[in-house]
Amino acid sequence: MTTTTASPVKIELRDIVQRFDANLALDNTSLTINEGEFVSVVGPSGCGKSTLFNILSGILTPTEGHAFIDGQDITGQPGHVGYMLQKDLLLPWKSALENITLGKALHGRVSTQDRQDAADMARRYGLGDFLNHFPHAMSGGMRQRVALMRTLSFARDVMLLDEPFGALDSQTRLEMQEWLLQVWQETGSTILFVTHDVEEAIFLSDRVVVMSPRPGRIQEIINVDIERPRRIRDLTDPRFMAYKARALELIYGNAKAGA
Ligand SMILES: Nc1ncnc2c1ncn2[C@@H]1O[C@H](COP(=O)(O)OP(=O)(O)OP(=O)(O)O)[C@@H](O)[C@H]1O
Numbered sequence: 001m002t003t004t005t006a007s008p009v010k011i012e013l014r015d016i017v018q019r020f021d022a023n024l025a026l027d028n029t030s031l032t033i034n035e036g037e038f039v040s041v042v043g044p045s046g047c048g049k050s051t052l053f054n055i056l057s058g059i060l061t062p063t064e065g066h067a068f069i070d071g072q073d074i075t076g077q078p079g080h081v082g083y084m085l086q087k088d089l090l091l092p093w094k095s096a097l098e099n100i101t102l103g104k105a106l107h108g109r110v111s112t113q114d115r116q117d118a119a120d121m122a123r124r125y126g127l128g129d130f131l132n133h134f135p136h137a138m139s140g141g142m143r144q145r146v147a148l149m150r151t152l153s154f155a156r157d158v159m160l161l162d163e164p165f166g167a168l169d170s171q172t173r174l175e176m177q178e179w180l181l182q183v184w185q186e187t188g189s190t191i192l193f194v195t196h197d198v199e200e201a202i203f204l205s206d207r208v209v210v211m212s213p214r215p216g217r218i219q220e221i222i223n224v225d226i227e228r229p230r231r232i233r234d235l236t237d238p239r240f241m242a243y244k245a246r247a248l249e250l251i252y253g254n255a256k257a258g259a
């Protein structure tokens with residue numbers, strides 16, 4: 001591991017293997033993430049990114065290997081992380097506020113304090129006027145914010161975000177990226193983020209994990225040595241371009257090798 005931070009280890013995946021019948025989805029995958037890190041995972045479709053998140057969230061028990069949070073073995077145990085699924089949908093018949101507190105509702109009941117905390121968070125992050133709106137009356141960016149706040153309000157310590165901005169137009173996406181970085185800096189969360197967009201991964205992250213085609217393995221981890229706060233102009237910084245070229249080479253290099 002080449003990170004320079006002295007933060008303690010927050011997440012560890014150790015020797016994970018995942019088979020679905022004859023299909024080897026993840027092969028011998030180990031990864032360590034420090035507290036407060038922002039790490040993205042990129043790789044071709046079907047390489048096992050969501051599977052990795054399912055294992056870390058405890059909803060899938062791997063064929064082999066273990067997952068740890070704060071040194072505790074949480075393999076197969078849900079409830080230790082906030083998880084925004086790839087196809088995360090808001091419940092259309094619930095307001096923004098009710099959607100934000102849904103995690104709490106599913107795990108018991110929503111207290112007045114929970115509702116107050118959710119409302120405070122929504123105000124703080126620019127959704128104050130929309131607390132009582134239903135999803136159909138919100139823009140795509142607002143709906144994604146609500147879904148992210150739901151994840152945050154469930155567990156802000158560790159958040160797994162699986163392509164949260166995939167469906168947004170590029171301008172809204174940029175706004176949401178800046179917003180997420182603000183949330184991350186203010187909460188001190190450890191974030192694991194899946195995206196198909198290499199630029200997005202580099203722009204947001206301390207490190208970018210590049211996976212190989214199925215069966216998924218970690219090919220390389222790119223350390224993004226660009227100071228924060230990141231700015232749009234960083235997208236044309238020579239270091240940024242070099243990271244991007246490297247990631248694309250790793251992802252598409254194999255596919256093009258025979259061309
Ligand atoms: N519950 C399951 N049962 C059987 N096979 C599964 C299951 N979940 C995932 N797979 C298989 O495991 C492999 C990895 O799937 P996964 O969803 O993790 O890929 P991914 O990297 O997230 O892809 P994408 O970028 O398209 O979201 C695929 O071959 C998929 O068909």
Ligand SMILES: [Mg+2]
Binds near residue numbers: 049050051086162
């Ligand atoms: Mg996926």
